Amino acid sequence: MIPDVVRDLGHLTLGSRLKRLGERLQAHTQQILDACGLEIQAAQFTYLAAIDRMGPSTIGELAEAVGASQPGATRTLAQLADAGLVDIRTASEDQRRRTVVLAKRGRELVEAGKRDVWPVIEAAVRDLCAPAKGPLLAQLTALEDGLVAVPLRDRAAAVKPARKAAR
Amino acid sequence: MIPDVVRDLGHLTLGSRLKRLGERLQAHTQQILDACGLEIQAAQFTYLAAIDRMGPSTIGELAEAVGASQPGATRTLAQLADAGLVDIRTASEDQRRRTVVLAKRGRELVEAGKRDVWPVIEAAVRDLCAPAKGPLLAQLTALEDGLVAVPLRDRAAAVKPARKAAR
DNA sequence: AAGTGTTCTATAGCATGTTATATAACGTTG
DNA sequence: CAACGTTATATAACATGCTATAGAACACTT
Numbered sequence: 001m002i003p004d005v006v007r008d009l010g011h012l013t014l015g016s017r018l019k020r021l022g023e024r025l026q027a028h029t030q031q032i033l034d035a036c037g038l039e040i041q042a043a044q045f046t047y048l049a050a051i052d053r054m055g056p057s058t059i060g061e062l063a064e065a066v067g068a069s070q071p072g073a074t075r076t077l078a079q080l081a082d083a084g085l086v087d088i089r090t091a092s093e094d095q096r097r098r099t100v101v102l103a104k105r106g107r108e109l110v111e112a113g114k115r116d117v118w119p120v121i122e123a124a125v126r127d128l129c130a131p132a133k134g135p136l137l138a139q140l141t142a143l144e145d146g147l148v149a150v151p152l153r154d155r156a157a158a159v160k161p162a163r164k165a166a167r
Numbered sequence: 168m169i170p171d172v173v174r175d176l177g178h179l180t181l182g183s184r185l186k187r188l189g190e191r192l193q194a195h196t197q198q199i200l201d202a203c204g205l206e207i208q209a210a211q212f213t214y215l216a217a218i219d220r221m222g223p224s225t226i227g228e229l230a231e232a233v234g235a236s237q238p239g240a241t242r243t244l245a246q247l248a249d250a251g252l253v254d255i256r257t258a259s260e261d262q263r264r265r266t267v268v269l270a271k272r273g274r275e276l277v278e279a280g281k282r283d284v285w286p287v288i289e290a291a292v293r294d295l296c297a298p299a300k301g302p303l304l305a306q307l308t309a310l311e312d313g314l315v316a317v318p319l320r321d322r323a324a325a326v327k328p329a330r331k332a333a334r
Numbered sequence: 335a336a337g338t339g340t341t342c343t344a345t346a347g348c349a350t351g352t353t354a355t356a357t358a359a360c361g362t363t364g
Numbered sequence: 365c366a367a368c369g370t371t372a373t374a375t376a377a378c379a380t381g382c383t384a385t386a387g388a389a390c391a392c393t394t
Contacts, residue, residue: 002232005213005232011292011293012285013213016193016213019189020235021189023352027352046173053175059343060342067171069383070344071381073343074344094390121178122177125179129302135296139306143303186380210351225373226374235350235352236351238373241373262358263358263371264359
């Protein structure tokens with residue numbers, strides 16, 4: 001039986017463990033997004049949500065809002081612009097700044113997400129977290145095990161049984 | 168004031184948030200490793216620890232032990248071999264398998280880590296986690312804020328004041 | 335108004351994670 | 365024992381994160 005070294009080492013490898021769990025959870029979330037027909041990466045959605053919440057913003061502001069580096073924001077927002085989801089235009093007052101706004105397709109995607117998908121994901125993750133109690137490491141174990149036992153997508157289906165499973 | 172969207176969205180963006188926090192924590196851990204003169208990436212250390220714990224193992228076994236994909240393990244272990252920290256040799260019985268063992272420098276690094284650095288990192292992370300209580304999201308907030316308030320390296324210094332700060 | 339420092343974004347290059355697939359060795363089976 | 369399926373590793377291509385730095389625009393200061 002092969003051990004889970006990152007889990008077994010406890011606080012020593014907490015960084016690796018959080019990163020790994022975050023990646024797994026994002027991958028599960030991606031499955032739900034795909035199943036709902038939202039053609040976007042889970043990580044990109046945080047940027048759309050930030051623009052939706054903050055209104056038109058500069059690249060630097062969005063980087064700070066999602067907690068990423070400025071070059072990371074520049075690249076991801078350029079991808080979203082290529083996909084036609086946002087418009088990036090040079091600000092009129094200060095030509096260094098670039099203002100990012102939701103394009104028509106981006107607005108539609110955010111509206112559809114808010115209405116149909118985000119509540120489902122939130123409920124599924126909440127369901128995953130529900131049995132986790134006590135110290136952080138114990139809660140992480142509960143999440144890891146819970147994700148293997150019942151994938152997030154199945155939890156989403158349970159929350160919203162009317163939705164067709166695959167498309 | 169720019170909001171923290173990933174934090175504010177709660178369970179919806181838990182995956183992104185865990186990943187982000189894991190990366191930040193790893194970056195702080197890296198500072199401690201660097202300060203102690205251990206010339207290795209934090210992520211690579213999980214592989215060395217796995218070999219140390221499991222003894223000579225195949226690439227596939229190590230991938231499973233650290234919870235990574237097989238190609239990820241292949242690449243990282245190749246880097247460690249390039250750095251002279253492990254030896255990778257084809258198994259005698261089954262020529263498909265490659266057995267990874269700690270090289271002399273790898274053993275020294277693990278011994279030095281176990282003796283001088285790992286206990287410090289563990290104590291520092293434990294100190295960071297100590298005030299975190301209650302639901303998962305609240306604990307994550309505590310960790311994020313705690314990391315900003317007092318970097319991990321300062322917590323390590325408090326634990327082991329005899330160690331010189333920089334080198 | 336020219337020069338200098340600051341700010342904002344873009345680019346380059348690296349690290350590390352993934353999936354899909356190629357390749358080689360093993361094992362089984364007709 | 366040849367053929368075929370399985371297993372183990374390697375490679376390719378992509379996704380995202382980072383730091384360091386370049387380049388352009390702005391804002392002072394003299």
